[in-house]
Amino acid sequence: MYRLFLVLCLCYGLPGYASEEETPTSVYEHCGNLQLQENIQIKLITGTWYVIEILQHKTNDKLYNGEKFEVPTCPSVFLTLAGSDTDLKLYWNEDTGDIEYLFKIKDKSSPGFWLSSGSQNGTLVQVTTYDQFAGMVYVRKAISNHMVLTFCSPNTQLYSVVLARDKTLDAKELKSIVNHMHLQKLPITQTKRTCRSSASTARATAWMTTAFCLTYLQAWYLRVHK
Ligand SMILES: *[C@@H]1O[C@H](CO)[C@@H](O)[C@H](O)[C@H]1NC(C)=O
DSSP states (O other): OHHHHHHHHHHHHHHHHHHHHHHHHHHHTTTOOOOOSSSSSSHHHHHHEEEEEEEEOOOOOOOSSSEEESSSSOOOEEEEEOOSTTTEEEEEEEOOOOOOOOEESTTTOOTEEEEESSOOSSSGGGGGTOOOSSSEEEEEEOOOSSSEEEETTTEEEEEEEEEESOOOOOOHHHHHHHHHHOOOOOOEEEEEOOSOOHHHHHHHHHHHHHHHHHHHHHHHHHHHHH
C-alpha cells in the first residue's frame, strides 16, 4: 500500500515538476528573454558566412524530438547594408535555391535587433511549403569567426542559425553555443548540421595522404635495409 502511494506520488509529482521547467519556453515562444550581444558593429558582420548548424527551438513533439542530423547542403549567407545603415539585406543561397530577406534596425543603440521588413523573395519562396518569415532576428553572438542569429516570429517560428566565416567551426565553439542555450533553458528540439561533407572529405583526404606516405616510407625502409 505504501509502495503504491509512493508510485502515485511520483507519477503526479513529475508532470508538475516538468511544467514548472517549461515556463521559460513559453516566454521564448513570444520572442521574450532573448539576449543580444552588446556592442556589435554591423560593418564587421557583413559579408559572406556559411551556415554550420540550424537549431530548432520550437517545442512540438509531433515535428521535433531532439534529433540531430547532417545534410550535405552548405548554404552561404551574404549580409549587406542596403542603402542606409539601418537597412540590412540577407541573401541565403544553397543548392536548392535562394532567398532574400530584408531587415530594419529599429534602434541604432541596439544594432543586434532586426525587424523583418516586407516579404522574402527568391526561388525557395516559390516552394509551396515556404512560410514567409515575419518577425525579429536577434544577434545573440557575433565574434570574428562565427555568429549566432535567432529568428523569432511570435508563436510561429523560433530557431537559431550558427554561421561561420569558414565552412567549419570548431566542435568546442559549437558546444559552448549549445551549453549557453541550455543554461538559458532555451530548448533545442532539432539540430540540423550543414556544410559537413566538405570537412569530412578533407579529413578523408588527409588520412589517405598519411596512409600513402606511410606505405611509401615502409617500402623505402625495406629497400634500404635489404
Ligand atoms: C528580390 O527582389 C528584388 C527586387 O525586385 C531583386 O532585386 C532581387 O534580386 C530579388 N532576390 C532574389 C533572391 O530573387
